[in-house]
Amino acid sequence: MTTKELNVTLDAEGFMTDPKQWTPEIAEVMAAEEGIAPLGERRWLVINWVRAEAAKTGEFPSLRGISKNSGVETKELYELFPKGPAKKIARCAGYGKPKGCI
Amino acid sequence: MSDERKLAIICSKGSLDMAYPGLILANAARMMGIEADIFFTFWGMDIITKDKVDHLKVVPVGNPAMHMPQFIGGLPGMTDMATSMMKKEIEKLDVPPVGEFLQMVHDAGCGLYACKMASEMMHLKREDLVDEVDAILGAMEFLEKAEGAQLLFI
Secondary structure, three states, X not given: OXXXXXXXXXXXXXXXXXXXXXXXXXXXXXXXHHOOOOOHHHHHHHHHHHHHHHHHHOOOOOHXXXXXXXXXXXXXXXXXXXXXXXXXXXXXXXXXXXXXXO | OOOOOEEEEEEOOOOHHHHHHHHHHHHHXXXXXXXXXXXXXXXXXXXXXXXXXXXXXXXXXXXXXXXXXXXHHOOOOHXXXXXXXXXXXXXXXXXXXXXXXXXXXXXOOOEEEEEHHHHXXXXXXXXXXXXXXXXXXXXXXXXXXXXXXXXXXX
16 A cells, blocks of 8 residues: 555645544554655654654644654654654654754 | 755854754755755854753844844844743744754764864864764764765855
8 A cells, every 4th residue: 555545635746634533553554655655663663652742732843852752763753764863754754854953 | 945955054053043044954864765865064062062062143243134223232242142042932932952953863863973174173082962962973984974965164
């Protein structure tokens, strides 16, 4: 399955435009497209934390926020989501492209 | 994101306000999967010197962006005041202090290099520099490393 076949709206860069449409299956499809499937326990820890945090604050957390508070530190984040962790985490978690500088 | 894109930053200034732009850009590059290296030279050495990194300052004198008469900026205590104000604002933005920032960009895979000539000029040895520094390099060695990179001088 590809992200185009999912029944969700995506922007031109493949980010979901409505996080409420997200399901765990979508995360796995996004991960496959990003070359990091299957997600596994550590990546799920990050995705679940990010979704809970974003639901609480109304904003997608910064990468620094994720590394400080999710239980997965910077080095491991870059190993789990290589070549652009901010973007990969946002896609798998069903959020738009992160705009923060940090 | 393109796999080949690469950023090389030269940090030549050691004030607090000149330390952040390079670190923020290097970190942003890493966050989007772009390779990044920083070369610290001249006053930029303060940013990676153990006993200086936590004491970088914002100096109001000679800085027109402070929008105050020069003589006021030169009064005793003004530098410390400007410094502590900037540190507070930076913290509000969830941006870490410089020492922690170096660790973060390094963990993110950004290379940190000290200039050989500046180290010698300032009598700094490897042990005087923060642990995150990957190596002390000559200018030619850094330029070799930066081959094909977009180069930024700060």
